[in-house]
Amino acid sequence: MITEATKARFAREVAKYPAEQKQSAVMACLAIVQQEQGYVSQESEAEIAAYLGMPEIAVHEVTTFYNMYNQQPVGKYKLNVCTNLPCLLRDGGKALEHLEHKLGIAAGETTQDGMFTLQQCECLGACADAPVMLVNDRNMCSFMSTDKLDQLVEGLRAAEGQA
Amino acid sequence: MSAAAQVLSQFQATGVETCFHDRHIEPQIYAGLDGKNWSLKDYEARGGYQALRKILGKDGGEGLTQDQVIATVKESGLRGRGGAGFPTGLKWSFMPRQFPGQKYLACNSDEGEPGTCKDRDILMYNPHIVIEGMIIGGYAMGINVGYNYIHGEIFQVYERFEAALEEARAAGYLGDNILGSNFSFQLHAHHGFGAYICGEETALLESLEGKKGQPRFKPPFPASFGLYGKPTTINNTETFAAVPWIIRNGGAAYLACGKPNNGGTKIFSVSGDVERPGNYEIPLGTPFATLLELAGGVRKGRQLKAVIPGGSSSPVLPASIIMECTMDYDSIAKAGSMLGSGAVIVMDDSRCMVESLKRLSYFYMHESCGQCTPCREGTGWLWRLVDRIHRGDGRASDMDVLDNVAANIMGRTICALGDAAAMPVRAMLKHYRHEFAAMIRTPNPQGAGSA
Numbered sequence: 001m002i003t004e005a006t007k008a009r010f011a012r013e014v015a016k017y018p019a020e021q022k023q024s025a026v027m028a029c030l031a032i033v034q035q036e037q038g039y040v041s042q043e044s045e046a047e048i049a050a051y052l053g054m055p056e057i058a059v060h061e062v063t064t065f066y067n068m069y070n071q072q073p074v075g076k077y078k079l080n081v082c083t084n085l086p087c088l089l090r091d092g093g094k095a096l097e098h099l100e101h102k103l104g105i106a107a108g109e110t111t112q113d114g115m116f117t118l119q120q121c122e123c124l125g126a127c128a129d130a131p132v133m134l135v136n137d138r139n140m141c142s143f144m145s146t147d148k149l150d151q152l153v154e155g156l157r158a159a160e161g162q163a
Numbered sequence: 164m165s166a167a168a169q170v171l172s173q174f175q176a177t178g179v180e181t182c183f184h185d186r187h188i189e190p191q192i193y194a195g196l197d198g199k200n201w202s203l204k205d206y207e208a209r210g211g212y213q214a215l216r217k218i219l220g221k222d223g224g225e226g227l228t229q230d231q232v233i234a235t236v237k238e239s240g241l242r243g244r245g246g247a248g249f250p251t252g253l254k255w256s257f258m259p260r261q262f263p264g265q266k267y268l269a270c271n272s273d274e275g276e277p278g279t280c281k282d283r284d285i286l287m288y289n290p291h292i293v294i295e296g297m298i299i300g301g302y303a304m305g306i307n308v309g310y311n312y313i314h315g316e317i318f319q320v321y322e323r324f325e326a327a328l329e330e331a332r333a334a335g336y337l338g339d340n341i342l343g344s345n346f347s348f349q350l351h352a353h354h355g356f357g358a359y360i361c362g363e364e365t366a367l368l369e370s371l372e373g374k375k376g377q378p379r380f381k382p383p384f385p386a387s388f389g390l391y392g393k394p395t396t397i398n399n400t401e402t403f404a405a406v407p408w409i410i411r412n413g414g415a416a417y418l419a420c421g422k423p424n425n426g427g428t429k430i431f432s433v434s435g436d437v438e439r440p441g442n443y444e445i446p447l448g449t450p451f452a453t454l455l456e457l458a459g460g461v462r463k464g465r466q467l468k469a470v471i472p473g474g475s476s477s478p479v480l481p482a483s484i485i486m487e488c489t490m491d492y493d494s495i496a497k498a499g500s501m502l503g504s505g506a507v508i509v510m511d512d513s514r515c516m517v518e519s520l521k522r523l524s525y526f527y528m529h530e531s532c533g534q535c536t537p538c539r540e541g542t543g544w545l546w547r548l549v550d551r552i553h554r555g556d557g558r559a560s561d562m563d564v565l566d567n568v569a570a571n572i573m574g575r576t577i578c579a580l581g582d583a584a585a586m587p588v589r590a591m592l593k594h595y596r597h598e599f600a601a602m603i604r605t606p607n608p609q610g611a612g613s614a
Contacts, residue, residue, distance in 0.1 A: 016310075016351035018265075021391055023373035027356050031315075054373070065375040065532075067357030068315055077167075084277045085475060085522045086434035086508050122359060122526055123277040123475075124316040127434040127506070128181045128441045137356075138318040141174035148174060155170035 002047045006036060010051060022052045026062050030069055034137065039070035067122065068137055075110040075117035077156055080134040081144075084123045090130035091145075096120055098146045102153055115160065116153070175319070181441040182284040186457045189420060190444040191408045191428050192401065196288045201323065203330040206291035212336055214410035215295055218302055219344045227410075229260060232303035236406065238414025240426025245271055245362075245399030246474065246503045248492045257386040258304040258396050267390040268301050268309035269371065269397040272324075273355050273362040275314055277475035277526065278506030281430040281442050282400035286313065286320045289404070290327035294350060296403030298336065299410060301348045304396055308349050311400075312367050315355035324352045359530040363578045364397045366532065377532045378578035399504075401430055422448035425491040429505050433458040436465060436511035447491040454490055454507065465511035469594070473503020475523050476583030478590030479516075500590070516595040517602055520587060521549045527584035538581035541572040545588055557603035565599075566592055 002010075013028035026048065033044045040063050049056040063069045070078070081096040096118075100106055103116050110117040126132045129142035133149075141152065164172070178198045187193055195209050206212070213222065220226025227235070237252030258266065270293065274282040286293060297309050313321045328350060331337040339347045353371055355361050361370045365379035368390050389395020405427055409417045418426040425447040431454055434440050438459025445454060451470070461467045467482040472490075478500040480488070488494045495502045510519065524546040533539045548565045551557050569585035576582070592599065 016353070018391065021372070024353070024371060026373040027315075027370070028354065031354065031356055052373075058374070061375050062373065065358060066315070066355070069356060083522070084526055085471075085519055086278045086506075088519075088522055089435040089508070089510065089514070090440070122357075122529060123275050125274045125280055125283055125314045126176065126317070127278050127280045127508075128432055129176050129280070130434060130440065134316055135171055137315075139168075139171045139174075140176065140317065140319060141171065142176040143180075144174065152170065152174060155173070156167055159166035159170050 002033070002044065002051075006032060007051065010048075014052070023054045023058070026052055026054065026059055027066070030059070030063060031137070034068075034070060038076075039073045076115050076160070078117045078119065078136050080119045080121035080124070081107075082122070082124045082126075082130070082132050082134075083120050084127075086123075086127035087130040087132060092131040094146070095131040095133065095144050095149060098149055099153070102150065115157065178284060178288055180439070181280070182288060184439070184441060186439070186441075187444040188449060188453075188457075189428060189446055192285055192289065192292060192404045192430065193442070193444045198288055201288050201290060201327070203291055203327070203334055206289070210411065211291050211407070212295055214407040215298055215336060216342065217410055218299060219342055219346060221342045221344065229303050229305060232299065232410065235414045236303070236409060239405075239409045239417035240414075240421065240424060241402065241405055241409060241417065242425070242492060243399055244401035244405070244429065244505070246276065246476075246501075248502060251398060251402055254386075254396060254398070255300065255304055257384075258306070259386070259394055260305040262394050265308065265391075265393050266304070266306045267393055267395040268297060268304065268306045269364075269367065269390060269395055270297055270309065270311040270400055270403055271362060271364060271367055271397055272311055272313040272320075272400045273367060274400070274504075275316075275359045275362055276504050276506060277523070278432060278434050278471065278508045279474050279504040280432045280434075281505065283314075283317050283320055284442050285400055285404050285430075286317075286324050290324050291331065292404045292407060293324075293400055294327060294331050294337065296406035297350055298341065298348050299406050300396065300398065300403060302346055306396070307347050309351070310371055310390070311350065311352050312361070312371060313352055313354050315357050318354065321352055321354045328352060358532075359526075360532045360578070360580060363580065366578065367397065368395065375532070377534045378580075380577055420446050422446075422489075422491055424493060429490070429502075431490060431505045431507050433507045433509060435509040436462045436514070437509050438462060445490065448489050448494075451485050451488045451490055455509070458507075458509070461509065461511050465513060467509070468512045468514055469510045469516070471500075471506075471508040471510075471587070473501045474506040475508070475526065476579075476586060477501040477503045478586050479594060480590075481594050516591050516598045517549065517553045520591045521546070521553050523587050524549050524584065527580065531580060531584070535576040535581065537572045537575040538584065541568055541581065542584045544568045545572075545584060549588075552599055552602050555602060555604055557599070559603060561603060562592060562596065562599050 013025040017024040366376040370376040
């Protein structure tokens with residue numbers, strides 16, 4: 001269910017575009033829903049389609065085309081580690097392996113407690129900060145040595161009262 | 164701030180390593196930045212929005228006509244900083260200014276070319292320079308609505324840019340009747356959400372329209388059929404950021420700080436095997452050796468092996484060639500590669516070129532939008548072949564097949580992603596064929612035959 005507060009956020013995005021081009025706001029609306037609900041459900045797609053006056057399938061095309069939309073629920077913290085070449089040269093691959101060991105899951109999986117989802121990803125556009133990792137789509141973490149990765153995982157666990 | 168947000172904030176970049184290292188040469192865009200002085204007041208203190216006042220005649224002068232602004236940009240020799248290096252003034256002159264309907268201006272901040280991270284620092288630490296550049300572009304081309312399409316992965320930068328837009332609106336630099344003139348310009352930020360292809364200008368337009376980012380056929384070019392089918396000009400972030408300096412100091416001065424046909428400074432994102440990865444703003448025409456030195460040189464104890472000079476799509480150059488180059492469009496093109504977006508990926512003598520190519524080929528396979536068969540299928544072929552060689556299962560014929568597949572993608576797709584996937588393959592085979600050959604074991608009689 002999309003609340004009035006969420007619709008107010010949608011409205012702010014829609015206002016950027018010509019009145020007859022509300023569809024332009026679809027990416028932002030999907031990102032807002034994902035931020036609030038953790039993923040984009042079929043129900044959310046339908047509600048966004050109705051809000052923007054576009055076919056549901058056109059919303060679904062967007063959800064499935066762009067890499068960052070979660071089409072399924074993910075862990076409370078989605079960790080995206082870049083392993084593209086510039087990061088690979090600076091231990092981006094090791095960062096991913098380290099997290100696999102630390103969390104006891106393979107890339108693409110979610111920890112049993114639902115706390116972390118780990119994913120390999122493509123270029124985040126922060127190559128000089130390598131290794132880099134994106135947390136929950138909106139938080140770029142730079143220079144992620146194994147020490148820092150440990151601090152991050154333990155810090156988040158502590159923040160969630162699981163230390 | 165929540166406890167979790169506090170944890171995450173500890174790992175946020177500060178820009179100290181990549182931007183505020185004081186290792187630029189005659190910087191214009193990054194000059195005087197410290198991470199705290201991004202706001203409007205600070206930008207004005209650095210001379211910001213003076214170029215806008217100048218063209219609108221709000222600095223005591225007579226103002227500049229649209230033609231004068233375009234002529235100044237042409238004279239500067241500014242070339243597109245996103246990768247193609249197309250002359251900006253010429254592009255601006257293509258906009259049909261007299262077109263009676265709506266026209267649009269778009270800024271391409273969808274910075275996702277592996278190796279490139281310069282626009283991120285511009286938008287985070289000096290967002291108003293891009294806003295001012297876009298307003299000037301809008302004025303010159305008679306456009307009153309613009310969008311800045313920002314890479315979805317750098318969401319904090321998107322939020323920073325939105326904050327800067329609010330400041331500019333409040334100060335009367337954006338909106339109706341800017342600074343009391345009869346020129347109006349509205350500017351908005353739009354974010355992507357993870358699709359490399361949206362850096363291609365027509366894919367970006369599709370994405371702005373709320374669709375899958377699949378490139379369009381050209382022609383028609385965006386100047387005649389762009390956003391919502393209206394005439395549209397698209398420039399890179401760094402291109403717009405160069406404009407205020409050019410208007411303040413003149414086209415000739417900008418050209419003079421680069422080299423002929425390569426005006427101005429350029430920001431190079433140096434990544435990989437160097438001691439100090441980061442962004443370095445230097446005049447075009449600066450020797451590569453100088454840039455390497457600014458970036459702290461090759462990793463301690465290692466020798467330079469190769470450099471990908473303009474982002475992952477540009478052909479690799481061996482050390483002996485790149486060390487003779489100057490960093491400008493013409494020198495790198497003459498050496499057989501491209502300056503591209505200015506992303507310099509440095510590789511030292513410990514690196515395996517087969518493994519490097521394998522990772523790049525995976526990327527292009529992953530990011531192909533699927534529209535054109537040669538790219539959708541061909542990028543998969545490329546990755547599977549390189550992967551097979553890397554695993555030790557390569558066949559003697561694989562190098563020729565690789566080259567053949569790459570050659571048959573090139574020029575056969577709607578957009579340049581196909582070429583971008585093929586060029587690294589062909590260049591790696593050209594310069595490092597022996598490394599591929601060494602990984603291909605003695606042909607297995609049963610494995611021989613077609614790939």
